[in-house]
Structure formats: structure tokens, C-alpha cells
Amino acid sequence: MRAGPSQEDIRRHNLGALLRHVHLGGPISRAELTAKMGLNRSTIMALTSDLTAAGLVREELPRETGRAGRPSLVVRPESSRVYVFAFDVGPDRLAAARVGLGGAILDRRETARRRGPFDLDELAGTLAGFARQMRRKTRPDTVCVGAAAAVSGGVRKDDGVIMFGPNLGAESVPFGEELGRRLGLGLPVSVGNDANLAALAEHSRGVAVGVRDLIYLHGDVGIGGGIITGGHLLGGHDGYGGEVGHMVVNPGGQPCGCGSRGCLEAEVGERALLEAAGRVAARGDTRANALSHDGDGAGRQGRDAVRAVVDAADRGDIVAQEALKRVGGWLGLGVANLVNIFNPEMVIFGGMLREVYLGSAAQVRSRLATNAMGPQRERLRLRTSALADDATLVGAAELAFAHVLADPLEVLARVTG
Amino acid sequence: MRAGPSQEDIRRHNLGALLRHVHLGGPISRAELTAKMGLNRSTIMALTSDLTAAGLVREELPRETGRAGRPSLVVRPESSRVYVFAFDVGPDRLAAARVGLGGAILDRRETARRRGPFDLDELAGTLAGFARQMRRKTRPDTVCVGAAAAVSGGVRKDDGVIMFGPNLGAESVPFGEELGRRLGLGLPVSVGNDANLAALAEHSRGVAVGVRDLIYLHGDVGIGGGIITGGHLLGGHDGYGGEVGHMVVNPGGQPCGCGSRGCLEAEVGERALLEAAGRVAARGDTRANALSHDGDGAGRQGRDAVRAVVDAADRGDIVAQEALKRVGGWLGLGVANLVNIFNPEMVIFGGMLREVYLGSAAQVRSRLATNAMGPQRERLRLRTSALADDATLVGAAELAFAHVLADPLEVLARVTG
CATH class of the missing domain: 3.30.420.40 (ATPase, nucleotide binding domain)
Known part of the structure; x- marks a missing residue:
């Protein structure tokens, strides 16, 4: 309930908004900026000259436009500087x-x-x-x-x-x-x-540009989440928002590193998949710890080990198929819960969950059909990360x-x- | 990435901000408005006279302040008009x-x-x-x-x-x-x-004034949720955000009206409590439907029936105590999941969940201790609705x-x- 912004605030806002256009959208003509930002030409000119003087952007004549009349200068980010x-x-x-x-x-x-x-x-x-x-x-x-x-x-x-x-x-x-x-x-x-x-990266430059409500699920050893609602990242009171990996999906299920049991991470994380596929010893087995801290060269853990399970399932390996089915079912339940809670437009699978989702999409969709409410899932899109390991x-x-x-x-x- | 606001936008924003102060905070002096809104006295005066002319507020001399000098006029909402x-x-x-x-x-x-x-x-x-x-x-x-x-x-x-x-x-x-x-x-x-x-009501005028991250859980026949993150209501893509009642907490558990099983609503809603307390026949029993659609005068359903279970538990009724313990355990698991996902500052129990929480706070807290991550629950406050049935x-x-x-x-x- 503070008062509206001062003239100085507005100038700063406009400078930032213009720079953001150029930073996220790439080179753009002054004419397009005028249209997109709803400001008049002289204001756009003043803002671009401020940013040019600061060395943040530069202006250039466009390549041949084929149109008559004076061409509008193109504003580019000073990417190499x-x-x-x-x-x-x-x-x-x-x-x-x-x-x-x-x-x-x-x-x-x-x-x-x-x-x-x-x-x-x-x-x-x-x-x-x-x-x-x-x-x-x-x-x-x-x-x-x-x-x-x-x-x-x-x-x-x-x-x-x-x-x-x-x-x-x-x-x-x-x-x-x-x-x-x-x-x-x-x-x-x-x-x-x-x-x-x-999640912010996919929202800015990846598969979810223009999507205001999304859930990004990141698989690594554990499962993390990045959630954007109404265009804003869900931070929470202290900054720990989005820890979907410790949502319990299977009470009394697999032990989790957090001390609880049946967390999404414990049922769907790397270890759960590798155990179900018989590629590491099950938890509780004393050999398990030894294996999990083993060298990573042998492909016994990490992204390569996960990919190996998905590839094996593709080739018809029944144990690998069953493992993906099991893990995909829990993943689908977790996603259904999140869909009910958030009514997102898109769910994105990233990190090793990209592979897991691609190998178990049928299970995930079937769980969604059972556990997510109709109106919530009607317009939902499931996608894999566009930026992959660079996200x-x-x-x-x-x-x-x-x-x-x-x-x-x-x-x-x-x-x- | 639109441009900053025009002068007219700013005036509108300021009029709204001033009216909001008066609407939510009650009568307030011009001097306090000047301080709170960060605007100068002449702007505040212009804004209040616009709102006065529109018949939205009125200005009055304050009661005796005991201080020397000209007293600052008090701005009041035109509540009766x-x-x-x-x-x-x-x-x-x-x-x-x-x-x-x-x-x-x-x-x-x-x-x-x-x-x-x-x-x-x-x-x-x-x-x-x-x-x-x-x-x-x-x-x-x-x-x-x-x-x-x-x-x-x-x-x-x-x-x-x-x-x-x-x-x-x-x-x-x-x-x-x-x-x-x-x-x-x-x-x-x-x-x-x-x-x-x-949730908005508790945020504006209830137990959560000034709280930017909160989860309000509403119990009725079902369980609904209202979630505020970073000061904004979680609406979701189509407006269905916050449907926490259909988060599955107990896969394969009680059948739910949505067609799934083990939803928070199915394990914690009115019917789950009354069944566990032996006050209605269990689902699956053909008598159950007859009972649940029975007249409500008999106290067999609704808020009074829930209160009766909590009262009985207070008086030492072991069946009622066990029922609350069971329902409180699932409620606690649901809350723990939400705390991990949202990292809220406050969770508010409203509707019939107010009674259920008061009767099972120990179970809820114990589940939180087991299933919510330490940093997320460290500064968490659990509260009951302040506005109760008026919320x-x-x-x-x-x-x-x-x-x-x-x-x-x-x-x-x-x-x-």
C-alpha cells in the first residue's frame, strides 16, 4: 500500500524493461520496442541512448528491409562486452x-x-x-x-x-x-x-516462455522442484519453497535421506530406479552403502546409469521395464498431487527425470487420469526440459x-x- | 515488460492505495497517511478530497489529542453509505x-x-x-x-x-x-x-495480517485450500489452484468422491472422522448412503456432529480419541507435504478443521516433526481461523x-x- 512510483522510479523501470526485451528477445528494432512497450518514439530513443552510453546495448542499421522509408534502428545487447x-x-x-x-x-x-x-x-x-x-x-x-x-x-x-x-x-x-x-x-x-x-531458465528461454504457471521437476540423486505461479517463482517464507522431493507419496515406503519414508525422492530418485532395476543392492542391505559410495566410473550411479535402465527397457529388458513402471507410477502420483494443488499450465521434467519420464510416460499419464481432477488436467501440458543440462x-x-x-x-x- | 505507468495510472494507484489503508486499517489521520504512503501532505490532501467528493471517505476532527498544535484530520471510510x-x-x-x-x-x-x-x-x-x-x-x-x-x-x-x-x-x-x-x-x-x-479474509482481517506466505485449510464435507505465496493468492492457470483436498496422502486408502482413493479429503474430511468414531456406517456398507443423506437435525453430520466427537474425546471417550488420532495423523501428513512444498510462514485451520486440529494438535505436530524438513518448519506457525464461520x-x-x-x-x- 505504498504510494505510486516517482518519475525516477519510472525511468529506472523503463530502462530495465527495455534492456530485458533485448536481453531475452534478442535484437529488436526501435519501432517494435515502441509498439511492445506502449511508449512513444522519443521516450524509446532517450532510453536506448542512455543504455548505449552505458555500454549495455548498441544500435545498428538493420540489414536490407526491402521496405521504403527510413529503417528503424535495431537495438542489440552488448553480448561480448x-x-x-x-x-x-x-x-x-x-x-x-x-x-x-x-x-x-x-x-x-x-x-x-x-x-x-x-x-x-x-x-x-x-x-x-x-x-x-x-x-x-x-x-x-x-x-x-x-x-x-x-x-x-x-x-x-x-x-x-x-x-x-x-x-x-x-x-x-x-x-x-x-x-x-x-x-x-x-x-x-x-x-x-x-x-x-x-525453472526460471525454462520460463525465460526454454520450453515455458510465456507460461505463467509451471512446475519444473529436477531429478538428480534427489528430486527438486521449481514452481512458478502467476509468473513469480515460489520462494516461500525463508526461500525453501518448491521442495517437492519430500512430499510423501507412499507412507511407510522406501527410507529417504531426510529421515522420513516414502518421499517422492525415495520412490522416484536415481537410487529407487536403480534398485528396482536390480542395478544396486536394495536399501537395508549392508552392501548398499558400499555400492552407493563406489566409484562412479563403473556406471553404477549417475545419469549414465539411469540412461542405461531406460535403454534396457527400450530393448525389451523386462526387469528394467518393471522398474520404470513402478517409478513412473509414483512419479505420476506426485505430479497428480501437484497438479491438484497448483493447477499449472505445464509440468516440465528435467535432469534425470527427463529420461525417467520419457521411459514411463504411459504410467505418468495413467496416474494423472486417475488422481488429478478433470478440470485441472484438461489443459495441462507435460514437457521435457528444453535446456537440458544447461538449465x-x-x-x-x-x-x-x-x-x-x-x-x-x-x-x-x-x-x- | 510493459512500460512504467502514466500520471493517470499513478493517481489511480494512489487513490486506491489510500482507500485501501482506510478500508483495511480503519480511521487514520492525514499525518499517518503521509508517513505510511511516503507522499507529501499536499498530495494526500488532494487524494482525500477526491475520495471525499466521491462519497467514499469523510474527514473529521479527531477527538482530543492532548497535543499542542493543529490536529491532523482523520480520514474514515463511509461505512454506512x-x-x-x-x-x-x-x-x-x-x-x-x-x-x-x-x-x-x-x-x-x-x-x-x-x-x-x-x-x-x-x-x-x-x-x-x-x-x-x-x-x-x-x-x-x-x-x-x-x-x-x-x-x-x-x-x-x-x-x-x-x-x-x-x-x-x-x-x-x-x-x-x-x-x-x-x-x-x-x-x-x-x-x-x-x-x-x-484465505484472503484471514490475510486481510484475520489471524494472518502481514503474513505473505500462508496456507489456509478449510474443512467442510470436503477439504479445500486457499494458498497465498509472496502476498498473492495462488490461482493457477484456470483458477482451480489450492485444491489440496485431492492430494493423495494414503494410496489405496478410503474412497473419495473424486473417484480416487486416499485423498486428504477422504482421510480427514467430516465423513472420515465420523466413520472412525463409529458415528456413521463405514463406506461400502450399504446403510452408509442412507445415513449420510439423512436429516441433519439428528446431529449425524455437519459441524455439530464433528464437535460432538471432539467433545467426547475431551471427556475421555476412547473411540473418539482414536478417531481423532487417526484423522489427525493424516492431517499432519498432508500439512507436512504442504510445508515442504510451500515453506509457508503460517498454516491456518478453518471450518470444521478448526475443531479437528484443536482435538488432534499433538498428532499433527508429531507428523510435522517426522515429515516436514527442519528448516521449513523452524519458523512455521500453526493457527486456527480468527474469523471462524465468517471467513x-x-x-x-x-x-x-x-x-x-x-x-x-x-x-x-x-x-x-
Whole structure:
């Protein structure tokens, strides 16, 4: 119930809105901006010259339009000049990318991560090293305007601390602070949950552009969720919203890492599938732990192991088919619950759930038909992630760009001193 | 990504914001408005004189302040002059109220409803009759600026049609249109889901003022939910968001009216409690249907029957205690799932769930401790509805006032012709 915005607020809003058009939609003519933003030509001209002076966009004559009359100048993001660092910390990989304004991944580094405890020193060191390598290759006139990391865990809204991340072996880790210190760029590192950021990425640049109500389900060792309702990411009171992996779908079912039983993650996660397919020993079997912490080269865990089950089922392996059927049934029940609760327009399967869904779509749809209410599922679309393994990195880049889009001139003034 | 607002948009926003302060917070001095809205004194004065001229507020000298200097005028809502009609259609009651700007219920009518099919003619006729009775008692200078109804069912966002309402016997009913026609006020009747509107009511005037992330659970024959995330009601793609009653908590459990089994509603709703307490025959027993459609005078169903179980448990009745324990366990599991998914600041138990929660708080909390993740439940507050049986009516009134608060002058100009 605050008062309306001041003239200065409006200018800032308009600058951000114009930059966002260019950042998300790519090169666009002034004439199109005038139409899309509902502003007059002189205002658009003033805004683009401010952004041009700041080095965020440039204006060019369009290629031959074939039309008579003076062509409208095209506004392009300064993609190779203005960039952010995006990081991803998953159970099985560490990745870093240099992403230009406009969203292009300009450079990237990646390494496998061995599952186990969270070694803050080593992790932050590796990622900062990647950033330094990429930075050394940039031209002198480039400027880094932000940095953000996607992590497989629950991130406290107030300070970006990873409060829980059982699949990373993390608990109460001030990761962003440490990575920021190591980067030495004088920039804070924003930290977000990987599924939340992947949901934002699909919403901004993936399969769900223009979709205001969506659920993104991310499978890794565990199951995470990123939920967008009415165009806004569901953050929750402390920032832990979207932890759909610990919704109980099967009371008394498989034991879960969280201490409970029958969570979606326990019934549908990597381990549940590999156990059902007889590819790792069942939980409770003392050999199980040994196996699960085994080297990952043997394909006994991780994305390759999941793909192997789906491929085997495709080739007619009955055990693999039954495993997918079982896991797909629980996945379908979880999705049906979420569809009833959220009435989304789209559900997106990402990470290893992409493979699981493709291998068990019939079970998922059958459960939806039984358990989701008719009107809720009538216009529902089920999709797989368009950005695939880049979704988390792309989402982290969007998080890093967020404050630039909120206040373009202030940020650039601060960064370039 | 539209452009920022025009001067006219800002004025409209400010008028609405000022009226909202007065409507929700009650009488307030110009000086306080200046501070709260961050506008200067002359702007506040201009806004209040516009609203005064429109007959929406009036300004008065405050009572003795005891302070020196000229006292700041107090702005009050024109509560007795400007009102809306609010309606509630529940499984067991029909209610109508005349609610003044500022939220006071000025007059009300209520009658019991016999469970059974939805008779649109009779229902709309009864409610319109209530409105006529109340209208006849108003002074000639009063003006009705809106009307809205809360219904126990899923309401399609686009047109307000009740698409499903098994506990009302309703399916694809154009209720708002018909009620609007019967009212004959030349006003559209907005229609909303009762749990959604009760959630808004608790958020605006009840136990959750200032809470931006909350889950309101409404128990009646069924279980409904109203969810507010980041200060916004979760509507979903078509308007059916919040149907938590059909989240499956116990796969293969009790049969549910929706055709599925083990839904929260089937395990925790009125019937589940009364069956567990041996007060109605179990489902599957052919006598059950006869009993459940029996007259409601005998206390065999409805709120009184639920209260009787809770009272019996209080008095030491072991069967009633076990029934509450069982139902409370499933309620707790459902709440834990929602807490993991939404990370809310508050969960509110309303309707008959108020009684059930008070009688089974230990089970609910114990399930939360087992099934909700630590960080999510750390700062969670569990509360019962403050508005009790008025929550749905109060929420309907807020829905009816919504367009007045969005654009105060336009609405009043249109209504008063």
C-alpha cells in the first residue's frame, strides 16, 4: 500500500524493461520496442541512448528491409562486452560459464565431482579457478556485472547460505560468501536452488516462455522442484519453497535421506530406479552403502546409469521395464498431487527425470487420469526440459543478471567505477 | 515488460492505495497517511478530497489529542453509505451479508441448506431474496458498489462458472450470472472458491495480517485450500489452484468422491472422522448412503456432529480419541507435504478443521516433526481461523470491494450514474 512510483522510479523501470526485451528477445528494432512497450518514439530513443552510453546495448542499421522509408534502428545487447559468471554445483559435476548479456554462453568449464562431503575450500577454489581461466581470455573492454551459483540444496533467502543439501553433503555452508571472496571481483555471488533456477531458465528461454504457471521437476540423486505461479517463482517464507522431493507419496515406503519414508525422492530418485532395476543392492542391505559410495566410473550411479535402465527397457529388458513402471507410477502420483494443488499450465521434467519420464510416460499419464481432477488436467501440458543440462547454468546466469535488469545504469556505474 | 505507468495510472494507484489503508486499517489521520504512503501532505490532501467528493471517505476532527498544535484530520471510510453484498454457498448453509466499506458486517441473513443436488433457481432465488430484504432496510443515500459469492467448489477464472462442486452437487453451473440477474442491481457477481476467499479474509482481517506466505485449510464435507505465496493468492492457470483436498496422502486408502482413493479429503474430511468414531456406517456398507443423506437435525453430520466427537474425546471417550488420532495423523501428513512444498510462514485451520486440529494438535505436530524438513518448519506457525464461520463471507466482501479499491472514482461514477 505504498504510494505510486516517482518519475525516477519510472525511468529506472523503463530502462530495465527495455534492456530485458533485448536481453531475452534478442535484437529488436526501435519501432517494435515502441509498439511492445506502449511508449512513444522519443521516450524509446532517450532510453536506448542512455543504455548505449552505458555500454549495455548498441544500435545498428538493420540489414536490407526491402521496405521504403527510413529503417528503424535495431537495438542489440552488448553480448561480448557485458557478461556474468554462472556456476552450478550438482552432486556429480561442477560447472562454470561466462554468459553474455542476451544469454549466450561465451565460454564454459566443467569437471566431474565425486559424491561425498562438501569441501568448501576445494569447491570454491575449483570454480574460482575456472572463472580466472575464462577471464584471462576476455578482451580488456569487457566487464563482469554479476555472479551467481545454482546448488543442489535449500538456500536461505536472507543470506544465501546452503542450509541443507544432503546430496551435496552440505549443511549450513556460507558458499556464496566464500566463492565471492575467491573470485576477487568485488561482486557478491547470489546463490539459488538448482531446480528453482532451472525453472526460471525454462520460463525465460526454454520450453515455458510465456507460461505463467509451471512446475519444473529436477531429478538428480534427489528430486527438486521449481514452481512458478502467476509468473513469480515460489520462494516461500525463508526461500525453501518448491521442495517437492519430500512430499510423501507412499507412507511407510522406501527410507529417504531426510529421515522420513516414502518421499517422492525415495520412490522416484536415481537410487529407487536403480534398485528396482536390480542395478544396486536394495536399501537395508549392508552392501548398499558400499555400492552407493563406489566409484562412479563403473556406471553404477549417475545419469549414465539411469540412461542405461531406460535403454534396457527400450530393448525389451523386462526387469528394467518393471522398474520404470513402478517409478513412473509414483512419479505420476506426485505430479497428480501437484497438479491438484497448483493447477499449472505445464509440468516440465528435467535432469534425470527427463529420461525417467520419457521411459514411463504411459504410467505418468495413467496416474494423472486417475488422481488429478478433470478440470485441472484438461489443459495441462507435460514437457521435457528444453535446456537440458544447461538449465541450471542458464538460470544462474539469469539470477546474476537480475540486478542489472532491475537498475541498469546504477549497476554499470558501480561496476565500472 | 510493459512500460512504467502514466500520471493517470499513478493517481489511480494512489487513490486506491489510500482507500485501501482506510478500508483495511480503519480511521487514520492525514499525518499517518503521509508517513505510511511516503507522499507529501499536499498530495494526500488532494487524494482525500477526491475520495471525499466521491462519497467514499469523510474527514473529521479527531477527538482530543492532548497535543499542542493543529490536529491532523482523520480520514474514515463511509461505512454506512458504501457497501457490497457478500454471499456464501456451503454444503450446509446459505448466507448473505451487507458489508460496509471498512469491512463491517452491517446486516446478514442465513439459512440451513439441505445437502443434495444444486438447485440453481432455488439457491439464487433465496440469496437474491435475502439481498432484497436487506436493501429495503437501507437509507436512500446508500450505494451498493459490488457483489460476490464464495462457493464450495472449483470456479473457472475466466467466467466464474462453478465447474465442479461435488459437495454442493454442482457441475458447470453459471451461478454468478444467474445470481446477478436475480439481484437486478446492474452489477456483475464475482464468484470465488470458499477456501481461497477465506484465505484472503484471514490475510486481510484475520489471524494472518502481514503474513505473505500462508496456507489456509478449510474443512467442510470436503477439504479445500486457499494458498497465498509472496502476498498473492495462488490461482493457477484456470483458477482451480489450492485444491489440496485431492492430494493423495494414503494410496489405496478410503474412497473419495473424486473417484480416487486416499485423498486428504477422504482421510480427514467430516465423513472420515465420523466413520472412525463409529458415528456413521463405514463406506461400502450399504446403510452408509442412507445415513449420510439423512436429516441433519439428528446431529449425524455437519459441524455439530464433528464437535460432538471432539467433545467426547475431551471427556475421555476412547473411540473418539482414536478417531481423532487417526484423522489427525493424516492431517499432519498432508500439512507436512504442504510445508515442504510451500515453506509457508503460517498454516491456518478453518471450518470444521478448526475443531479437528484443536482435538488432534499433538498428532499433527508429531507428523510435522517426522515429515516436514527442519528448516521449513523452524519458523512455521500453526493457527486456527480468527474469523471462524465468517471467513468465507468476509472474503467474498473483499472480492466484491476489489474493483472499487483498484479504481475508486471510476467505479463510483459508474454505479451512481
